[in-house]
Amino acid sequence: MATDSMCPQARFSYDMAMATSAITGDLSPTPPDAPFLAGRVALVTGAASGIGRACALAFAAAGAHVHVVDIAVDAAEAVAEEIGGTAHGTDLADPDAVDTLPARIDIVVNNAGLQHVAPIQEFPLERFTLIHKVMVEAPFRIMRRVLPHMYARNWGRIVNISSVHGLRASTFKSAYVSAKHALEGLSKVAALEGAPHGVTSNCVCPGYVRTPLIEGQIAAQAVAHGIPADDVVRDILLERTAIKRLIEPEEVAEAALYLCGPHARHVTGTSFVLDGGWTAH
Template identity: 45%
Template sequence: MLQDKVCIVTGGASGIGLAIAESFAKDGAKVVIADINEPKLKEVGERLGAAYMKADLSKREDCKALVDFALERFSKVDILINVAGIQTVSPIEDFPEDKWDFMINLMLTAPFLLTKYVWPSMKEQGWGRIINLNSIHGLVASEFKSAYVSAKHGLSGLTKTAGLEGGPYGITVNSICPAYVRTPLVDGQIADQAKTHGISKEEVVEKIMLQKAAVKKLIEPETIAEVAKFLCSDAGKHITGSTMTIDGGWTAG
């Protein structure tokens, strides 16, 4: 299914991005990984036999350089998966303005720019798949996450617009909106919350993180990779402009 498809994965050195890069490479895709963590990026790239490039995707020039790198190496881009992101928790009145700029650039402007830059290649070949790793916070809000929620809501809008524009050219654009996924970032949040509230890590997951969900279990990164793979398959060719919700029932109520 993915044999010889050229796939760019941002944030591919750890967490969800790593799971996607591993899964797609295993299925024969020619994976291009981008990440800011150069040592980890190098280790993953060499282990998977993937092309890799250190990139700060909050910078416009790095977004352009990443797509140019993929095109120079493989002459095309078939799949773009935007994963790179961070989360900062802070009340609006205390939120650093430069941190807001950085997060919006990384999680909303970068997916737009990368989409713009891969578009001509996908349009020329009449086939393309763009997947934006969104979040449940692209659908609902939580307090103290103004930049993160704003970026993810914007990403939902970008996904819908690009899906409409890409349809005539065989390009589908979708976003995946999971609840909490078991990643190093989330593991660190769990440990901090357990210490702050004086409760076990299991209670943090059930009573704080997934309080609104029916299924009180973290999602595994491999699950997200399988959904991404489905969206790139023939079975997913009529799905575009959608937000694939994987939230354990969070938004059902």
């Protein structure tokens, strides 16, 4: 005779999951020992490197199938091959391209971004527009595309990789700072609208993270000031932080993963700050 190897508590949880899934339209409950995102489908933008790549790896390790979205096609394909995901070589500045991304998505990580540094009076209009297309309009279009599926499933998670610059300002970064502030507002609206449908929306706000974008800024500042790169990190980038080290991409990915996990079901409309004490001032 076959025996049930589950303990009573696990069996109860599994039976409840089956009942709940029938109500929500998810008819494929996973056993209690499965990764907590098993059966979920995630879409991560800017996923070929840095924070996006770390998120793609973390979500795949937690059981999700990950759509790896990046303008760098070869790098996106390499990440997708590494995690068994699906690559999309997509230019997020192109609305038509964004509107071809998959809609049956349970988890979105809006991460893609770019930077340009210049005083407002010298800031190129085309760069300002590009930054806002990638960092504000694309997240809006992606949310607009996937929310009907999330609402139908009565479950969805939106994680917007914002920044301390979504909460504070710095000189010469008008496009980036205004885009991140806009993303914070968009995330809160999505949280309010999504709550009745089982959808949460949150921002993760890191300080300076060890990414290719930041490494480029460090190198440029070292040349401009004639100082070693380590001095740039300590004396310029981390001047206002209490913890004097760059944040690793994996730390940001862990925060994003937490917001999609079972202990964050009541967390929505928030800004999860990882800044080493920057905003404590």
